Amino acid sequence: MAEPPVVEVRRISKHFGEGPARVDALREVSLDVFPGTVIGLRGPSGSGKSTLLNVVGCILEPNSGTMRLNGELVYDGKWLRADLRGLRLEKIGFIFQSHNLLPFLNAWENIAVARILAGAGAAQAKGRALELLTYLGIERRQDAMPGELSGGEAQRVAIARALANDPRIILADEPTAALDSPRAAAVMDLLRKVATERRTAVIVVTHDEKIFDRFDHIYSLRDGALEPTRASAA
Amino acid sequence: MKAGLPAVTAGREVNLALKDIRHNLGRFLLTCLGLSLLLGIVLAMVGIYRGLIEESLGLVRAAGGQVWVVEGGTRGPFAEASRLPGDTRIAIAAQWGVAAAGGVSYQNVEAQLRGQTKRLLVVGAQIARPGEARLVDEGRPIIRSRYEAVVDRGAGLVLGEQIKLGRDTFTVVGLTSNLVASGGDPVIFITLRDAQKLQFDLTPAASRRESVRSSGTAGTTDTVNAILVRLMPGVDAKRFAQDITRWKHLAALTQEDQETVLARSVIDRARRQIGLFTTLLLTVSTVIIGLIIYTMTIDKKKAIATLKLIGAPDRRIVGLIVEQALAMGIISFVAGVALINAGQGYFPRRVLLELTDAAMLFAVVLVACLVASALGVRTALRIDPASALAG
Numbered sequence: 097m098a099e100p101p102v103v104e105v106r107r108i109s110k111h112f113g114e115g116p117a118r119v120d121a122l123r124e125v126s127l128d129v130f131p132g133t134v135i136g137l138r139g140p141s142g143s144g145k146s147t148l149l150n151v152v153g154c155i156l157e158p159n160s161g162t163m164r165l166n167g168e169l170v171y172d173g174k175w176l177r178a179d180l181r182g183l184r185l186e187k188i189g190f191i192f193q194s195h196n197l198l199p200f201l202n203a204w205e206n207i208a209v210a211r212i213l214a215g216a217g218a219a220q221a222k223g224r225a226l227e228l229l230t231y232l233g234i235e236r237r238q239d240a241m242p243g244e245l246s247g248g249e250a251q252r253v254a255i256a257r258a259l260a261n262d263p264r265i266i267l268a269d270e271p272t273a274a275l276d277s278p279r280a281a282a283v284m285d286l287l288r289k290v291a292t293e294r295r296t297a298v299i300v301v302t303h304d305e306k307i308f309d310r311f312d313h314i315y316s317l318r319d320g321a322l323e324p325t326r327a328s329a330a
Numbered sequence: 331m332k333a334g335l336p337a338v339t340a341g342r343e344v345n346l347a348l349k350d351i352r353h354n355l356g357r358f359l360l361t362c363l364g365l366s367l368l369l370g371i372v373l374a375m376v377g378i379y380r381g382l383i384e385e386s387l388g389l390v391r392a393a394g395g396q397v398w399v400v401e402g403g404t405r406g407p408f409a410e411a412s413r414l415p416g417d418t419r420i421a422i423a424a425q426w427g428v429a430a431a432g433g434v435s436y437q438n439v440e441a442q443l444r445g446q447t448k449r450l451l452v453v454g455a456q457i458a459r460p461g462e463a464r465l466v467d468e469g470r471p472i473i474r475s476r477y478e479a480v481v482d483r484g485a486g487l488v489l490g491e492q493i494k495l496g497r498d499t500f501t502v503v504g505l506t507s508n509l510v511a512s513g514g515d516p517v518i519f520i521t522l523r524d525a526q527k528l529q530f531d532l533t534p535a536a537s538r539r540e541s542v543r544s545s546g547t548a549g550t551t552d553t554v555n556a557i558l559v560r561l562m563p564g565v566d567a568k569r570f571a572q573d574i575t576r577w578k579h580l581a582a583l584t585q586e587d588q589e590t591v592l593a594r595s596v597i598d599r600a601r602r603q604i605g606l607f608t609t610l611l612l613t614v615s616t617v618i619i620g621l622i623i624y625t626m627t628i629d630k631k632k633a634i635a636t637l638k639l640i641g642a643p644d645r646r647i648v649g650l651i652v653e654q655a656l657a658m659g660i661i662s663f664v665a666g667v668a669l670i671n672a673g674q675g676y677f678p679r680r681v682l683l684e685l686t687d688a689a690m691l692f693a694v695v696l697v698a699c700l701v702a703s704a705l706g707v708r709t710a711l712r713i714d715p716a717s718a719l720a721g
Contacts, residue, residue: 146719155639155716178643185641196636196718198346200353205344212344213642221344257640269719 101128102264102297108161121147123320131295139317145301153267154180166264189258193270195250197242203253204238210260228256248279265297272304284310347653361622366665372611373670376687379604381680386512395460395558396567398588402579407436407555408592416552427565432459433554435525450518451511454525460558463519469504480504484516496528526551620702623655627706635718647710655703659695
């Protein structure tokens, strides 16, 4: 592939606790994620999926190994907590299982807040929010509060929020778990659209077998180790 | 921007604190209502204290004297018992520099008024001499030597109405405003002679017995509690008081001394009591704000984790919590001020609201809000952003 990977994970290990209580959450995991690809990450509970997502999401520092995000070495001891926060804001979009929209903001405000946090003015942030709502086909619901949105609509707003700052990578944690099959398929179609049109890399943690055929690659984690990858059926 | 998008209106920045308040408006306003009652009570306490000072000093100031001559070794009738022979007034009036001198007496009585028992402070004063009721705002001062009274409106009497004190009946000829004792009892002025009669007259049977017991030489009732002195222009009150004090059986206090004595002996305890209640109420208010802000923070745990995960800096999170605490304090304070302004006429004591007290309480409320938000801020800052990803 001509383009360099957005995320390069090399021999990353992470453990919690010491001595007999030590739990190895990740064992020398290596992974490349390229722009425009949608990869799936699966595995049983406790296999290390969330830990890997936290490490790639610049939330959790590994005990060993390296990670580059958009070519920059992240965990090299020079990054402050505030720097990692800035990195998340600029380079990473998050999508959650239960959409995690702020309950006190309406649809467009939920999207705009990410833009405002990145330093944009209110008018510009609103413009961007409305642009994304239109892009994802829910511009009619711009003033709806999260409680007034259906599960599918809420997840679209969450995707729009993840896209607010034009991230290089989107990390999605079980984004279809709370949705029925048609809505799950629609969400995956959107993620594919985002990846293709915006050259954004997408990592999806999922147990949902219905969507396994939607990925470019699926990786399996077991006991903290990444098992050999395979191309998805798609 | 793509074509067909809705027009972008230049909006204000999304204020998370206000948005969250609006989302939980009912609970927030109910909390503010409760807090406003507490702050209103604090303000009322301070107002009652100010009213107490104003009323207590008002009686001393209304007397219109510059020097108070009292019984030797005492601090005057507002601090302790002070009794002087009535004719001391003549000796004082004869001193150089004295423009006028008048004997006064003070006594508390209970009187029956329209079927109700009313407690009054009876001031006996001499007509057209220091100590008489000067500030009559309806009717006239006392001009007859017997059975006339000037009474404060707080007693509920009207002009021409009659009131029985002891065995005599007095006609109200004048009304004053806001002239009450430090305990809040309305003041009624009568002549000194009437006051002495009220204080010392015995029932006929007791009088006969006393007369027999003292072999027909009953003791004098011409005593006063103090002699009020008005000085000629240019005469130094302090110097005059020092000169009088040289008379071993007399003591003298300037008006300023008398106010200080009153403030210390009578008002000081009230100040400490009110100060204690005020401190307790403010502490309770702070704890309530703290608990509400804490529970609001706990309710927002997931939202805060999400904000932190997507990259919100700590100051945004702190701002969200502190702004809510301040909004709660400010709204409650304003509502409390409005409540107390609307209800001050219904208090049994005078409530004197001063701008400086309100400003000081406002500053204290702001500090209390900042202190109260500390727990919420601490909790928010300890929320792990990774918890947003956990289900």
